[in-house]
Amino acid sequence: MLGTIWQIYYFLTLLLGLVFHMQIKQQICIHLVTRKQLKMHIFFLSIGLKDFLNISIENSTLLEKVMQVILYMITGHYVPQLAQLVYRRNKGINNPDINFKGFMVGNAVTDDYHDYVGTFEYWWTHGLISDSTYRMLRIACDFGSSQHPSVQCMQALRVAVVEQGNIDPYSIYTPPCNDTASLRSGLRGRYPWMSRAYDPCTERHSSVYFNLPEVQKALHANVTGVSYEWKTCSDIVGNYWTDSPLSMLPIYRELINASLRIWVYSGDTDAVVPLTATRYSIDALKLPTIINWYPWNDNGKVGGWSQVYKGLTLVTVRGAGHEVPLHRPRQAFILFRSFLENKAMPSSS
Template sequence: MQFSASLLLSALALSRAAPSTPEASADEIIALPGLSSPPAFSQYSGYVSVSDTRDLFYYHAEGPDPSLPLVLWLNGGPGCSSLGGGLSELGPFFAGPNGTLTENPHSWNTVANMVFLESPAGVGFSTSTDPDFYTTVGDEATAADTLEFVKGFLARFPEYAGNDFWITGESYGGHYVPGAAKAIVDSNARGDSDINLKGFLVGNAWTVAEEDNKGAAQYWWTHALNSDETFQGIMDNCDFTGIGPLKGSAEEDACDKFLDISEKEMGNINIYEIYADQCLSEVNKDAAFLLEKLGSAHVASRHVGSNPTPDYEPCIEDFLQTYMNLPSVQKAMNVRPGTEWTQCSSVVDYSYDDLLSSMLPTYEALVEAGLEMVVFSGDVDAIVPVTGTKNWLAKLGLDVVTPWAPWTDSEGQVGGYKVEYDGLTFLTVRDAGHMVPYCQPKRALDFFSAGLKGELGGL
C-alpha cells in the first residue's frame, strides 16, 4: 500500500509531542509562508529575555528525535543575523524569489535539534530598550547574553535539558562560539548552570587579527588574485595587528595604497567564494562594508545568469531580505510589530578592540576544560581563508595526534583534509567558500554529523 505525501505529513504532524511549556506553545510556528506543504517537524520562534532591557530572537527547528543533540548556530559579522544560517545556509529551508521557500535536503536539523540565535541585541529582530548597549557591546557582553539565552531556552524547552549541547558558527563566530563556550564552562564551574556542553564546531573563524589578515594576503597572492608586487607591498607596509578585517586605517597610507591596488587587481569577484559569481547590482557596492562585515554577503538587486557554480545562488540574501520583511512571515514567526529585518545591523557599533583581539587564550582555556573542538575551513574563501586559520592554529602549539590526511565524504570523494591535534581537530572542506554549509551542503552535513558522534576520525 502506498501512502500519499499529504497523509504522511498529516500523520507526522499528529505524532509530534505538544509543546512542553506555555511559553514554547506561544512560540510555535503554525504555518510558515512560502512552503508548498507543511514540514514534518515542529518549528518555533520568539524572544527570550536575557536582561531587564534585552530580548534575543531565536528560530528553532526540531530534529527527527528530541533526544538528538541540541545545537546552537551563531552567524558572524559582528552584527549579522543567524537567520541567515537558518534560511540561507544550513537550516531546513532556503529563501527563494517572490517570497518562496525551498526545502534543504542537507539541513542540519536532519541530525540535530537546531537553534539559530540573533545576537547581540540590535541584530535582526533582537532588541534592547537601552540604546547605549548598541554602542558599547563587545565579546564579553555577547557571550554573557548567549549564556543567559541558553539557560532561558532550556527553561522554555526542558525536554532538551539533558541532551548533548553544541555551539556552532562561522566567520566572527570565531569570537562568538568559543566565547560562549567559555562563558558556559565558567558558569557550570560556579554552579550557576548545568548545561551539558560537549563542544563546538566553528568555520572560517576570525580568531587572531594579525594571523587572519596576513593569511588573507597570502591567500590572494597564492590564488593568483594579486600580483607579486602588490603582495610584497602589503607584507612590507601593513601592521596586521592594527588594521580591521583587511582594511587599513588613516595612519597607514602606504598600507591603504596597496590594499586599494589589491582590490582593483581582484576585480568584482565574490570574495566569499572565489570561483562563484557575484550578485551584481545596478548600484555600486561598498567594498569597505563587505570587508568589514565578516560573514555577510552584501544585499544586491539583480540575479546573475552566468553563474558557473550551479548550486550556488549568489543573490540568496536578496531573497532572504525580502522574505523576512513580509508581514505574513513576521506574523507567523511571532515577531513584534514594526520591525524591519536586515541581514547585518546598522545600529550595533561593535567593539573594534574586541574585533582585533586574539582568541588564543580562550582556546587554551577550553583545551584545558576538555571540550571537543572542531575548526573547519572552506578552502576557496578569500576573506577569512584557510591560510590564516593555519597560521593561528600553529600559534597554539598543540601536539599532532593524527597527521594531515584526506577525509572522504559520503559520495566517496575527497571532502577535504584534516589533522587531529591534542585537544582540537582541524579540517578543510574542498571547494567550499566562507559559508561552508551552503557551498558544500553534503560535505558539511557529513562532517557535522560525524563530529556530533565523535566519529571525525573515521571520515
C-alpha cells in the same frame, strides 16, 4: 533523531542570532557581540530548550548530545567567548543547566595578526592581487587591528579590491551576484546543478526578507520602530565597535586545557577568512599532532583534508566557500555528524 537535532539547532540559531557579520570594502570581516549579550544568551540557553521541547535537560541524552554543538555558528569571536563564559560558569557545579561539551567554528576570524598574514598570502597565491600589492599589504597592515585598520592599511586594501575585480570573495570560483535573471540562464547551461544547490544572491534575498514587516514582527525585531532598514552590513556598527579583542588564541588555550571538544573547519575557496589564515592561527597554538594531515573521504572522493591535534581538530572542505553548508551541504553533514559522534573525519583506508 537527527531530524530532532536539526530542529533544535534551527531553534538555537534563531535564539542566538544576534551576531552581525559585516563586510567592509568587500574584504574586512567583523563580528559584533557584547558581553551583555553573551550573558543574556547563556540565560536563554539554560531555559529555552526546556520550553521548546518540554523535556528536562538533566534527564535527556539527546540534549546532552545537542549541547555539544549549540555554539556551531560561523563566527570566530562570538563562539569562543560564549564558550568561555559557559565553561567558567559551570566550574564547580555538579549538574549544570548547560551540559557543555564543546564547540565548532568555521572560516573563523581568530587572531588579527595571523589572519592578516594568511589572508594576504591566500590572495597572492591564488592570483587575486599583484606582487606589489602583496608587499604593500604586508607592510601597511602588519600587526594592525582588522576591526579598525590604519589609514595606510585601508589604502592598500582598496587597491587589492580593485585588483580582485568583480568576484565573490566569499567563494572565489562561483559567479557573483549580478543580474539574477542572466545568472540563472548561465547556470542552467554551464552549471546545471548549481541552480538547485547554490544561489549567489543569498545575501540580497535575506536583506529583502528580514525587512518584511511580518517577518520582523514574528522575530520580535525592530520593536522600537526605527526608520531605517536592516542591513547585513552596517558601517555605523563597525565604526563604533571598540572592544573587539585582537586575538581569540588565549581563549582557545584555556578551553583546550579544559578538555573541551573543539573543531575548526574551513571552506578552501573563501578569500575573506581563508584556510591559510586559519592554519597560521592554529600553528600559533603549538599543539602536538595526534593524526597527521590526510584526505578525508566522501563516498570514494576527497571531501577535504584534516589534521587532529591534541585538543583541537582541523577540517577543510574542498570547494566550499565561507559558508560551508551553503556550498557543500553533503560534506557539511559528514562534518557535523563526525563532530557529534566524536570521530575523526572518515579516511579512505
